[in-house]
Amino acid sequence: MAQRDILIVDDDRQVRDVLHQIFLSAGYNCLLANDGREGLEVFRAARPPLTVTDLKMPAMTGIELLQKVRETDGDAAVIVLTGAADVKTAIDSLKLGAYDFIMKPVNVDELLIAAERALERRQLLIERREYHELLERRVVEATRDLASAYKELQETYRSTLEALGSALDTRDVGTEAHSRRVHGYALATAREHGVAERDQPDLAHGVLLHDIGKIGIPDAILLKPGPLTPEEWTIMRRHPEIGRALIEKIPFLRGAVPIVWSHHEKWDGTGYPRGLKGAEIPLGARIFMVVDAFDAMTFDRPYSKAKPVDVAKAEIRRCAGTHFDPVVVESFFRVPEALLEEIRRRSVEP
Numbered sequence: 001m002a003q004r005d006i007l008i009v010d011d012d013r014q015v016r017d018v019l020h021q022i023f024l025s026a027g028y029n030c031l032l033a034n035d036g037r038e039g040l041e042v043f044r045a046a047r048p049p050l051t052v053t054d055l056k057m058p059a060m061t062g063i064e065l066l067q068k069v070r071e072t073d074g075d076a077a078v079i080v081l082t083g084a085a086d087v088k089t090a091i092d093s094l095k096l097g098a099y100d101f102i103m104k105p106v107n108v109d110e111l112l113i114a115a116e117r118a119l120e121r122r123q124l125l126i127e128r129r130e131y132h133e134l135l136e137r138r139v140v141e142a143t144r145d146l147a148s149a150y151k152e153l154q155e156t157y158r159s160t161l162e163a164l165g166s167a168l169d170t171r172d173v174g175t176e177a178h179s180r181r182v183h184g185y186a187l188a189t190a191r192e193h194g195v196a197e198r199d200q201p202d203l204a205h206g207v208l209l210h211d212i213g214k215i216g217i218p219d220a221i222l223l224k225p226g227p228l229t230p231e232e233w234t235i236m237r238r239h240p241e242i243g244r245a246l247i248e249k250i251p252f253l254r255g256a257v258p259i260v261w262s263h264h265e266k267w268d269g270t271g272y273p274r275g276l277k278g279a280e281i282p283l284g285a286r287i288f289m290v291v292d293a294f295d296a297m298t299f300d301r302p303y304s305k306a307k308p309v310d311v312a313k314a315e316i317r318r319c320a321g322t323h324f325d326p327v328v329v330e331s332f333f334r335v336p337e338a339l340l341e342e343i344r345r346r347s348v349e350p
């Protein structure tokens with residue numbers, strides 16, 4: 001059995017022969033060497049699981065052999081044989097990775113027990129390491145599975161939101177592309193404004209869902225072609241509150257609440273539903289106000305023709321400080337024209 005190969009290294013031929021006989025009769029397959037150097041050659045060629053070596057030998061000592069063997073194969077079991085004068089070296093050998101040391105003259109039973117024990121311990125260490133590696137692989141796999149499930153979940157959230165956002169859009173403004181453009185402008189402005197990367201998903205969700213409360217507005221009002229009566233406006237203006245009530249109980253949408261609830265607030269406090277003023281209005285809502293107005297002006301709507309970009313920007317500048325947060329307006333103006341154009345181009349109706 002290959003696992004019971006043993007390498008015996010001793011420069012004393014008599015001792016070597018005795019050891020050979022002992023291990024042979026105990027069922028081991030023995031490899032023999034005269035000194036450390038030869039021992040190392042045999043070891044490298046045959047990789048026996050167990051080596052029994054004398055300490056004092058010419059050419060290469062048992063300690064050197066032990067070190068080289070352990071360097072070659074960290075699982076190799078080595079037992080050191082030592083005379084009474086060499087006990088200190090034998091103890092040192094344990095620190096270098098020897099499994100055991102046996103005093104000469106050798107007691108046969110003691111030697112065989114030490115050999116069996118060394119092989120068992122070696123096997124145990126190998127199994128423990130393999131088990132550990134298996135666990136590590138499992139952890140890596142589980143982590144990977146979890147990451148991919150999480151990614152899938154995020155993807156599902158995102159597509160659900162987009163579908164919901166465009167369904168809302170189609171019912172109201174009429175184009176899904178509007179939603180995509182505003183989303184693109186809002187993120188570009190947020191970056192210019194220094195909004196942290198981690199806060200951007202909430203902003204994106206808020207932008208997509210800003211008018212979700214219109215679900216609660218009757219079609220007769222929402223789709224009315226002519227101007228609304230004051231009573232109808234009162235109903236229409238409930239949509240931010242309705243939206244907030246709809247999504248605040250959904251954990252992954254909670255971050256969108258500030259925009260849904262506050263996207264009709266104005267910088268000077270004349271907006272609704274709460275009449276918030278200045279920095280009381282959540283930043284996401286202030287960003288949304290600017291980019292939504294820009295998109296409304298630069299695209300044809302049922303009730304108004306598109307204005308050129310510079311006219312729309314001039315109008316936004318005029319309303320900075322009344323409708324809009326002036327600092328957000330500056331951030332929006334820093335978004336390069338080319339990027340705005342790219343967002344418009346990519347948001348074309350499929």
Ligand SMILES: [Fe+2]
Pocket residue numbers: 210211239263264
């Ligand atoms: Fe709205």
